[in-house]
Amino acid sequence: MTKEIYLTGITTTGTPHIGNYVGAIRPCIAASKDKSKQNYYFLADFHALAKAEDPQRIARSSLEISAAWLALGLDTDNAVFYRQSDIPEIPQLTWILTCMTAKGLMNRAHSYKAQVQANVERHSKDPDKGINMALYSYPILMAADILMFKSTKVPVGRDQKQHVEMTRDIAQRFNHHYGDILVIPEAVIGDDTAVLAGLDGRKMSKSYDNTIPLFVDEKRLRKLIMKIKTNSLEPGEPKDINDSTLYDIYKAFAQPDEVAEIEKRYADGIAWGEMKQVLFEYINEHIQPARAEYQRYIDDPAEVERTLIKGAEKAREVSVPYLDQIRDAVGIRKLG
Ligand code: TRP
Numbered sequence: 001m002t003k004e005i006y007l008t009g010i011t012t013t014g015t016p017h018i019g020n021y022v023g024a025i026r027p028c029i030a031a032s033k034d035k036s037k038q039n040y041y042f043l044a045d046f047h048a049l050a051k052a053e054d055p056q057r058i059a060r061s062s063l064e065i066s067a068a069w070l071a072l073g074l075d076t077d078n079a080v081f082y083r084q085s086d087i088p089e090i091p092q093l094t095w096i097l098t099c100m101t102a103k104g105l106m107n108r109a110h111s112y113k114a115q116v117q118a119n120v121e122r123h124s125k126d127p128d129k130g131i132n133m134a135l136y137s138y139p140i141l142m143a144a145d146i147l148m149f150k151s152t153k154v155p156v157g158r159d160q161k162q163h164v165e166m167t168r169d170i171a172q173r174f175n176h177h178y179g180d181i182l183v184i185p186e187a188v189i190g191d192d193t194a195v196l197a198g199l200d201g202r203k204m205s206k207s208y209d210n211t212i213p214l215f216v217d218e219k220r221l222r223k224l225i226m227k228i229k230t231n232s233l234e235p236g237e238p239k240d241i242n243d244s245t246l247y248d249i250y251k252a253f254a255q256p257d258e259v260a261e262i263e264k265r266y267a268d269g270i271a272w273g274e275m276k277q278v279l280f281e282y283i284n285e286h287i288q289p290a291r292a293e294y295q296r297y298i299d300d301p302a303e304v305e306r307t308l309i310k311g312a313e314k315a316r317e318v319s320v321p322y323l324d325q326i327r328d329a330v331g332i333r334k335l336g
Contacts, residue, residue: 004037004038004152005037005152005153005183006151006188007040007042007146008154008155009042009084010024010042011048012043012048012058013048015061015065015214016215018249018252018283019195019203019205020214022252024157025069025072027155028069029074029075032078033078035078039078039080040149040315041074042083043065044142045062045083046084046090047138047142052132063297063301066307069081070297070304071290071291071294076311080149081308083308084145089148090141091144093144093147093326094144096332097140097143097144100170101137101140101143101170105170106137109166110159111135112131112135112136112138115131115135140170142167143163146167146185147167147182149315150183150322151185152183152186153188154187154188155188155189156188161189164185165187167185168184171184171185181329199227199229200229215287215295221284221287225279226276226280228245228249228276228279230244230246233272235269235273238266238267238269239267239269244266246272246275249279250275250279253282254282262275
């Protein structure tokens, strides 16, 4: 049987936080060690550019994300770990796919529509105000990422599902036109992976500024955990696990028997301050071994760079010959 090919991208904006860890990093690292699957993980730095971020931030984010994944034990022998911008075949494929993409399909993208809607609600004269072409054609670049490596499975969050569906549409149209060349991928939506709430109880996200970064030092980690929102129940009053960010985060890290123990302590009325201390100690201990490794990578960016270059070389063993085949199919050929 041929191996399933899993591929997923990480946009290089911001620093990895514990929500990223339990939702994406941890499951991907576990999968990277699975020899029955071929895994591609990459830094989507061209996607990060779409938001026209500060150049320093984009560069720093690439280093921090790479350092985090490596420190946490990503198996770069079994998985292919690379940077999107190191694969020149991806932007070429993006253009070829752009020629096969209906404008109407892009009009329907949720993220584009949301921005237009926001402009309309603000009574802006221009519904496209502040929208660049990168936001508009973002799904085509993502389709190229996916199709370039013949991915069969694409693990993404629910918010990205539409993009994978668009990838399928684009690939099907291409194949209809040029023959059976592109592999039609499937989204894998991780319903069992946790979506963590942040300090204020909303989804942990850098856009809400409510995150707990994965590799902050102990003191800062403690401080952040002490800030997590709770209700005003007093020590001794029974507490509900269903409405507690502290509980949710603990559950995402701890073993089932430990979670059961905490459930008992909630029923017995554990004080919030006490629960915060328990959570801090647990996460701190869990992260501790990787923290020094992370710092080692941050202090040695040249080593991270070498790892990424090696990953790009491996990736290009696939993308270079495959793009040749695709170019030939569409008629971009040598003349003799
Ligand atoms: N758009 C994805 C996100 O924001 C990141 C991404 C870029 C991606 N290219 C991809 C994910 C290809 C999966 C496959 O999360």
